[in-house]
Amino acid sequence: MPIPIRSCIACRKATNWRELLRVVEVLGQVTPDPDRRKGGRGAWLRRECLETAKQRKSFQRAFRTDANLSIDLLEKYLEELH
Template identity: 45%
Template structure:
């Protein structure tokens, strides 16, 4: 015979079951510029896109992916120029995105400039 709700749910003490709200885990990513870990919502995803320079040497463009929908391997960066400069100085783009060759970050620089002007 079951005498309490607690016993019904496997609690032999018969204590009332208290429900708590569960916090869902948020993805944490590392900025390739400053190497700090932060929630992905506070970082900008970047991806590498191959482009032809016209002289036969393929270049790789580093482009922002604010909607986080572009295909391919992504890396994460704080959307500030200090982290962009640090990532460029450390040559982190090639390692994080697993690409080699000439890396063009002009699209990323332009995105950050426009973002800064509008905020």
């Protein structure tokens, strides 16, 4: 079985999806989906690329919106991993 490859939305680096965190957009919130089970459009991000994603507005691009997306949930999730 080939390993699924996904690209990080911030740096565009393609990698084994186990190294990426899936996030989905729920009511304007970028929401972590570590079990990869939530419906809807997913975006993939390396944990260390959060700052890059913020600077480049990668979430807006990935979710095809001009709206301001909150990343509070995502930041909280990543903080709690440490």
